């Protein structure tokens with residue numbers, strides 16, 4: 001028996017190379033659960049509309065359930081001779097129950113079927129990814145809470161800039177992940193549209209009850225245009241974009257962990273269990289995990305660009321090029337999931353070196369802006385105070401001193417209104433306290449943000 005679902009029109013056997021090149025079963029078998037779920041809903045609707053009988057539907061549903069269980073148990077339960085998961089399920093169904101099985105595809109095409117399967121897959125995956133992002137957020141919150149007392153240098157251009165609370169720095173990533181969750185939720189809306197009933201491209205001559213299928217499968221709406229419904233992969237592209245941004249966020253955090261764990265910075269130590277060694281240099285302890293997350297970001301971007309490029313020249317409606325959406329989608333999914341999982345665990349495996357952080361905060365003139373703000377309070381314009389402090393910094397660099405190490409007389413030499421209260425402005429901890437403005441790094445504000453984050457994560 002032919003394993004194909006389109007033999008009738010053909011006189012010659014398909015060339016073996018053509019079958020191999022054309023087939024998607026090697027990767028789309030991953031959609032078996034969604035394919036069967038969709039077929040079950042379609043079957044129930046066909047029976048309700050009296051397009052097939054109740055008895056036929058019962059047979060089909062039972063056999064589909066059986067196929068699902070068989071693949072659940074062993075994902076190579078059926079050989080790979082089929083073109084795709086849709087042909088596999090249909091052919092196995094017919095083998096099991098005969099003619100009743102041949103009625104399942106009534107009013108349906110693989111074009112709307114695959115659109116449905118991929119939508120179901122993206123929908124399921126979005127929920128999983130959102131949960132994993134929330135775990136990463138939780139790990140950040142815990143790390144921020146545990147190290148709440150620590151101050152670190154904040155950077156711009158990777159040059160020491162101003163003192164910040166370490167917790168504030170970590171919560172910046174919390175915000176990024178929050179936007180990622182929002183983006184995935186947004187995409188969910190446009191994914192949650194039911195395409196079945198569009199058939200090949202023009203809709204169906206049967207009186208299909210599309211709303212019933214949508215309701216059964218938990219879709220919010222049905223597609224409005226059959227041609228669009230079988231041509232549209234925007235929701236996959238959005239998903240890939242969201243994964244790309246998420247990976248970019250994970251990559252930036254990874255980059256910081258790599259830098260921070262270097263001897264040059266020495267801000268963090270990653271546990272042995274989450275580090276690796278060198279085959280030649282006995283002393284080495286390498287941050288392979290964040291490096292790999294950073295590295296895998298490239299493949300996520302690649303998938304987005306690849307599918308955008310695949311789609312850009314396609315005439316309406318379905319074209320086989322679109323089969324290329326799946327490997328991109330699956331690999332992006334796997335990459336995002338494993339990277340989130342690793343990052344969540346990794347964040348629990350790092351310890352901060354408080355001495356190094358403190359030392360780094362105390363040298364490099366991080367309080368120069370505070371100094372300038374101080375002068376403004378003494379009645380000097382900000383531009384002028386910026387200039388004065390710039391000159392004092394230059395003097396301090398020459399003297400090999402930090403600002404707080406200068407004597408009052410030395411400072412007065414630059415501006416007579418500088419008084420001994422200036423020293424309160426040259427202390428990094430006091431600098432933080434003055435930044436209790438919403439969104440700022442002041443401890444009271446950051447504490448509030450932590451409380452809010454915990455409320456958002458429901459912990």
Ligand code: ARG
Nearest residue numbers: 024028084110111114322323
């Ligand atoms: N394997 C195909 C895909 O992934 C399924 C749809 C095939 N449709 C067709 N008319 N050849 O896109």
